[in-house]
Amino acid sequence: xxxxxxxxxxxxxxxxxxxxxxxxxxxxxxxxxxxxxxxxxxxxxxxxxxxxxxxxxxxxxxxxxxxxxxxxxxxxxxxxxxxxxxxxxxxxxxxxxxxxxxxxxxxxxxxxxxxxxxxxxxxxxxxxxxxxxxxxxxxxxxxxxxxxx
Amino acid sequence: xxxxxxxxxxxxxxxxxxxxxxxxxxxxxxxxxxxxxxxxxxxxxxxxxxxxxxxxxxxxxxxxxxxxxxxxxxxxxxxxxxxxxxxxxxxxxxxxxxxxxxxxxxxxxxxxxxxxxxxxxxxxxxxxxxxxxxxxxxxxxxxxxxxxx
DNA sequence: TATTGTTATACTCTATAACTATA
DNA sequence: TATAGTTATAGAGTATAACAATA
Numbered sequence: 001x002x003x004x005x006x007x008x009x010x011x012x013x014x015x016x017x018x019x020x021x022x023x024x025x026x027x028x029x030x031x032x033x034x035x036x037x038x039x040x041x042x043x044x045x046x047x048x049x050x051x052x053x054x055x056x057x058x059x060x061x062x063x064x065x066x067x068x069x070x071x072x073x074x075x076x077x078x079x080x081x082x083x084x085x086x087x088x089x090x091x092x093x094x095x096x097x098x099x100x101x102x103x104x105x106x107x108x109x110x111x112x113x114x115x116x117x118x119x120x121x122x123x124x125x126x127x128x129x130x131x132x133x134x135x136x137x138x139x140x141x142x143x144x145x146x147x148x149x
Numbered sequence: 150x151x152x153x154x155x156x157x158x159x160x161x162x163x164x165x166x167x168x169x170x171x172x173x174x175x176x177x178x179x180x181x182x183x184x185x186x187x188x189x190x191x192x193x194x195x196x197x198x199x200x201x202x203x204x205x206x207x208x209x210x211x212x213x214x215x216x217x218x219x220x221x222x223x224x225x226x227x228x229x230x231x232x233x234x235x236x237x238x239x240x241x242x243x244x245x246x247x248x249x250x251x252x253x254x255x256x257x258x259x260x261x262x263x264x265x266x267x268x269x270x271x272x273x274x275x276x277x278x279x280x281x282x283x284x285x286x287x288x289x290x291x292x293x294x295x296x297x298x
Numbered sequence: 299t300a301t302t303g304t305t306a307t308a309c310t311c312t313a314t315a316a317c318t319a320t321a
Numbered sequence: 322t323a324t325a326g327t328t329a330t331a332g333a334g335t336a337t338a339a340c341a342a343t344a
Contacts, residue, residue, distance in 0.1 A: 073328080076327055128295070134168050196333095
């Protein structure tokens with residue numbers, strides 16, 4: 001665990017540097033908490049990610065790879081391991097017999113629910129902020145990410 | 150690549166949910182850009198992280214493991230690979246002959262400099278924000294993270 | 299005895315390339 | 322021929338357990 005990086009930015013003003021460092025801290029915390037929550041259910045971070053994705057709706061393997069930004073060949077093994085534990089099922093697509101749709105089972109969806117409960121990143125640190133502050137944070141993050149709205 | 154997670158938070162209000170999603174987007178972007186910048190220098194994310202760490206000051210292997218929040222046995226291989234490329238050196242500690250200090254070489258530090266230049270996460274999206282907005286963002290992130298200051 | 303770094307082992311994730319079955 | 326999923330392979334990161342050297 002732990003793939004994060006504290007990298008000062010040369011040429012930037014101290015304020016920008018501090019903001020970048022704070023974002024790094026948020027990223028680190030987000031990851032740690034996610035991996036921990038996943039581990040509590042004997043899942044890796046990637047497995048938890050795929051399971052959450054498939055709990056919303058069944059997806060062709062290829063789509064899962066796109067979402068994860070990895071090669072399709074990798075999805076085979078990840079879904080294999082989830083399927084072996086009864087959390088995910090593969091079924092052929094009615095439209096195209098080449099396609100397999102992967103979807104969460106009942107138990108898979110239940111696991112995702114418990115996973116969400118473990119993941120207190122949302123409630124805990126954000127709990128410090130008032131509604132006005134959350135709104136301000138939302139607007140700043142939107143602008144940072146170039147979200148049009 | 151890609152270990153990130155879009156997880157709605159049940160029970161939370163829409164504003165909180167959106168903020169969590171935005172943070173998820175920032176985390177995803179941060180990771181992608183970091184991995185990309187590392188790959189441009191034929192480094193993995195973890196290697197770039199360790200190299201940056203050691204470019205500041207030499208550290209005992211054990212300390213590197215603590216910073217990365219992983220088992221010390223893993224650091225051996227990571228430093229081996231960096232050392233094989235001449236980016237890092239091991240030398241015995243003068244204080245304790247059990248300890249090995251890992252430090253970046255001249256070339257290692259040069260690589261870290263180039264890495265930083267590639268990593269435009271700081272300048273680009275933050276460039277959208279005025280000084281006042283950056284200050285506001287800094288204060289909100291500080292409060293979120295419980296930074297005392 | 300305890301600690302530091304290493305080795306050995308096994309598992310997961312990753313990219314690449316080749317294969318199969320469909321289209 | 323093109324596409325979806327798989328298999329095979331190799332490399333990297335990870336945790337666990339056992340080991341040598343040193344404290």
